[in-house]
Amino acid sequence: MINKSIFILMVMFLVLPSWAYSAEMGTCKYDDFKKPKNCGMCHRQIYKEWKETLMSKSYTHAWDQVEYFKLALPHAKKLEKVSGVKAGCIACHSPLAFLSGDVPPKPADQDTRANEGVSCEVCHNITGTSEKVPFNFSFNIKPGKVKYGPRKDAVSPYHKTAYSEFHKTAEMCATCHDEQSPYGAWVKATYREWKEGPYAKEGKVCQDCHMPKSPGKSAGGGKERKDIAHHIFHGSHSPAQLAGAVDVSLACTDGAVSPGGVLKCQAKLYNGKVGHYIPSGSSEERMLWLEVWAVDANGKKYPVPVEKKGFKGEEYTIADSSAMTYQAIGEIMEIKGFKGLKRDGNIPDGARIFRHPFFDPKGRMTICQWYTKDNTLVDYRIKPRETKMEDYVWKLPADVPKGKLTIKAALYYSEIPSSVGEFFKLPKSEYRPIPVGSSEMSVNVK
Ligand code: HEC
Ligand code: HEC
Ligand code: HEC
Ligand code: HEC
Numbered sequence: 279m280i281n282k283s284i285f286i287l288m289v290m291f292l293v294l295p296s297w298a299y300s301a302e303m304g305t306c307k308y309d310d311f312k313k314p315k316n317c318g319m320c321h322r323q324i325y326k327e328w329k330e331t332l333m334s335k336s337y338t339h340a341w342d343q344v345e346y347f348k349l350a351l352p353h354a355k356k357l358e359k360v361s362g363v364k365a366g367c368i369a370c371h372s373p374l375a376f377l378s379g380d381v382p383p384k385p386a387d388q389d390t391r392a393n394e395g396v397s398c399e400v401c402h403n404i405t406g407t408s409e410k411v412p413f414n415f416s417f418n419i420k421p422g423k424v425k426y427g428p429r430k431d432a433v434s435p436y437h438k439t440a441y442s443e444f445h446k447t448a449e450m451c452a453t454c455h456d457e458q459s460p461y462g463a464w465v466k467a468t469y470r471e472w473k474e475g476p477y478a479k480e481g482k483v484c485q486d487c488h489m490p491k492s493p494g495k496s497a498g499g500g501k502e503r504k505d506i507a508h509h510i511f512h513g514s515h516s517p518a519q520l521a522g523a524v525d526v527s528l529a530c531t532d533g534a535v536s537p538g539g540v541l542k543c544q545a546k547l548y549n550g551k552v553g554h555y556i557p558s559g560s561s562e563e564r565m566l567w568l569e570v571w572a573v574d575a576n577g578k579k580y581p582v583p584v585e586k587k588g589f590k591g592e593e594y595t596i597a598d599s600s601a602m603t604y605q606a607i608g609e610i611m612e613i614k615g616f617k618g619l620k621r622d623g624n625i626p627d628g629a630r631i632f633r634h635p636f637f638d639p640k641g642r643m644t645i646c647q648w649y650t651k652d653n654t655l656v657d658y659r660i661k662p663r664e665t666k667m668e669d670y671v672w673k674l675p676a677d678v679p680k681g682k683l684t685i686k687a688a689l690y691y692s693e694i695p696s697s698v699g700e701f702f703k704l705p706k707s708e709y710r711p712i713p714v715g716s717s718e719m720s721v722n723v724k
């Protein structure tokens with residue numbers, strides 16, 4: 279017979295690892311965590327780098343504030359099914375507020391500690407995950423003196439250190455970078471995209487691309503090392519990271535064409551640098567698109583639309599200025615007579631869009647990832663090391679001038695459809711087209 283208290287101890291021991299420190303609302307206080315500035319006193323370079331990243335602005339940045347306070351929070355109060363996002367958004371975007379039970383937090387202009395976002399203390403108090411394949415803020419966290427990091431021999435005068443294998447894995451990032459909606463749709467899957475792609479097989483993790491290493495010291499008074507991890511986390515908000523992320527090449531029927539004749543071209547897009555799909559992350563609102571046009575000898579421009587391939591859901595991947603959607607915005611904000619916004623913003627008609635459309639329970643395309651019932655109709659993004667080919671067949675106008683005809687192909691990226699950016703009066707920098715790559719070719723009109 280096992281004595282009752284020993285039995286209880288055994289049960290506690292068995293279940294402890296899975297629940298003891300997993301992220302749960304209201305289990306800590308803000309005071310359990312130091313401010314990033316504190317850490318920056320010694321870790322000056324890392325602090326400076328982190329300050330520039332989106333993760334330091336994950337609560338304060340304009341679009342995050344708008345989406346939470348104007349859409350998700352009111353929606354959570356209105357619709358039981360999505361009520362969990364009131365706290366859920368905060369668990370990833372301002373983990374200290376969530377852990378402290380400060381939900382909803384005060385808006386960013388009130389300058390509370392919610393503004394710290396994904397801070398040093400968040401990542402360096404993380405000890406592991408409660409899931410086998412992590413998603414939805416399933417990190418375990420243990421505030422205190424011990425900072426978990428990648429070194430076995432780190433010694434600090436200010437805090438204890440502990441070696442953490444977890445910090446070198448993609449699973450750590452997956453705790454926040456993969457997300458399932460209340461309807462069970464995978465609305466962020468950067469980790470899962472990476473996992474099934476070539477980089478996971480080669481052992482190249484998120485940190486290898488997003489936290490590049492170079493010689494130096496990580497702290498004043500620290501050891502000189504040859505491979506300090508930089509905290510730059512460049513993603514799609516960094517035009518330099520996007521430039522050249524996909525190679526664009528264009529080939530056309532060579533030789534001569536004549537007015538009224540047909541010109542055939544093919545564009546090849548190769549994703550040779552991105553470890554997951556491009557676009558990834560918030561794919562409900564990200565678009566990558568290819569514009570193709572011809573310029574005749576007099577400088578006149580002619581748009582050249584992409585040839586249809588005939589796959590299911592293709593209509594969502596070809597720009598159409600008459601397509602209106604995002605009606606859920608009007609419902610949530612209670613705008614009478616709201617007809618929706620332009621699905622593709624200002625992308626010129628006929629351009630191919632590499633995107634992953636999400637649909638709400640009423641079957642309309644949505645940028646509200648938490649209100650996504652299904653996104654399995656079509657996923658036309660570019661996988662890691664995939665090449666996509668797009669065909670163009672253009673009948674030259676009968677009056678096109680003789681001489682040089684140049685065909686241009688330009689690939690652009692945008693974070694948010696411009697129609698949504700304009701509607702919410704976001705800073706233009708949030709939704710402008712960012713150039714990714716281009717290619718051109720000339721033929722002779724005889
Ligand atoms: C008084 C200076 C000082 C302050 C303040 C400080 N650290 Fe450190 N920290 C160090 C030194 C020194 C090291 C060891 C560096 C080395 O060995 O390369 C270190 C190492 C680390 C490591 C690496 C641990 C490992 O095992 O790899 C992490 C993570 C870390 N600090 C996080 C933090 C965080 C988070 C804060 C703020 C709460 C902070 N530090 C504040 C001096 C400081
Ligand atoms: C998004 C999570 C995240 C945030 C935020 C973050 N770190 Fe880190 N940090 C990591 C990871 C992961 C590593 C290990 C990277 C590797 O070795 O590939 C690391 C490594 C470190 C190291 C050891 C560097 C080395 O190479 O020896 C220090 C010190 C450190 N971080 C301090 C900080 C400080 C200070 C801040 C805030 C200004 C901060 N970190 C913010 C995830 C984070
Ligand atoms: C505690 C949650 C959390 C963890 C852990 C985390 N992230 Fe993030 N990350 C976020 C959030 C939230 C954002 C979005 C910020 C925003 O909306 O402004 C983000 C943004 C980013 C971006 C910027 C993307 C862009 O659009 O420019 C990159 C890159 C990134 N994270 C990489 C990583 C990597 C690599 C790791 C693992 C070492 C990691 N993150 C771990 C929550 C997290
Ligand atoms: C082989 C290098 C590489 C690896 C590995 C990699 N990334 Fe990226 N990542 C990139 C590049 C390049 C971009 C910029 C292009 C883009 O935005 O898709 C990027 C963009 C991102 C973005 C912004 C996505 C968007 O479209 O808004 C996030 C978030 C991100 N990475 C997180 C991660 C996480 C998490 C992992 C690991 C599971 C990871 N990355 C692995 C190279 C890499």
Ligand code: HEC
Pocket residue numbers: 339341342345346350363366367368369370371413414415453454455456457513514558559560561648693
């Ligand atoms: C599982 C963690 C997680 C949850 C839950 C979550 N987010 Fe995010 N969010 C992220 C990550 C990671 C990114 C960065 C992806 C990228 O760069 O493409 C992000 C990106 C965003 C962005 C885009 C930022 C930009 O500049 O384009 C907005 C806005 C946003 N989230 C708002 C919300 C709202 C509102 C909710 C609640 C309905 C929410 N998030 C729930 C992790 C999460």
